[in-house]
Amino acid sequence: MENGGSSVPRRQLGRKLRELRESAQLTVAQAIAALEWSKPRLWRYETGQVPVHPNDVDAMCRLYGASPDVVEALKSLARETKSKGWWHAYSEIPEWFQLFLGMEAVANRIRQYEAEVVPGLLQSLPYARAILGQSVTQPTDDQLEKQSRVRMQRQHILTRTSPILEVILSEAALLRGSDGPTMVDQLTTLLAFAERPNISIRVVPLSAGPHKAYAGPFVILDFPRETPARDPEPTTVYVEQPTGALYLDKPHEVAAHEAIWLDLVDRVALGETESRRLIEQRAREWSQ
Incomplete structure (x- = not known):
C-alpha cells in the first residue's frame, strides 16, 4: 500500500x-x-x-x-510507469479508477465531500456491499465480492500517519440506508474511524440550508514532494461519475473547489464533537 x-x-x-x-x-x-x-x-x-x-x-x-x-x-x-500497485491484481477495475487508486495511495492529504453515502474509505463491509449492489452496471455476486474487497483494501492507507483524511458528509448519508443492522454497523464504524488522529469527520445537518456544494461530491488530493529534484503532483480534484471520472488540476478548477470546501468548513458543517453526537443519535434511531 x-x-x-x-x-x-x-x-x-x-x-x-x-x-x-x-x-x-x-x-x-x-x-x-x-x-x-x-x-x-x-x-x-x-x-x-x-x-x-x-x-x-x-x-x-x-x-x-x-x-x-x-x-x-x-x-x-x-x-x-510500468510499476504496479496492489489493485492491478483486480483486472476488472477500470483504468480511470486505477488512476485514482494510485493517487489516493500517495496523497498526504485527502479532503472529501459526500452528499448521499458514506465515503468508500470509511465504509463497513456490509454497507459497501449494499452500496455497490446499486451500481448501474448491475454487478454479479462474484463481481460484488471483488469490488467489496477492493474497497476494504483501500482502507489500509488509513493505518498510516499520512494521509490526513478530512471528510464532510451530508446528514442524508446517515439517514439513507438499506436496513437497520447494516446502518448501525456502518455508523459504529464511522465513529471508530473518527477516533483516529489522522481522520476528521464532520456532518452537514439537513437544517443547514443551501450551500456552495450543491453540484455534488468531490475529492481534493494534495501530494508531498517525493524528491528535491522532482516537483510534487499538483493538487487534484476528483469527481466521479457513473461511467468515468474527471481529474481537475488547473489552478482555477482547484480554486473553485477549495472555495466550496471552505464554505462547508467555515459556515455549514458541524464541528467534530457535534458531528459525533449526531452520528450517535442516528445510530440509536437505526437500532430501534
Missing part, C-alpha cells in the same frame, strides 16, 4: 510530454499525424491514463525537439 503504482509517474510524464508538444507549437492533430497515432492514444499518454513505452517517449521527444538529457530523463520516468 505504500506505493502508488504507476499513477503518479504516468501523470508526471504525461504533463511533461504535453508541455514539450506545446513548446514545439504542435497541435494534437499535427502530432498524431506525424507520429501516425490515433488521437485517443496521444490523449491517454498526455493525461496519464496508461503506461508509456520508452520507445514511444523517444519518438515523441524527437518530434518535439527535446534535448538528449530530457529524452533520457523522460524515458527513465516511462520505465516507472
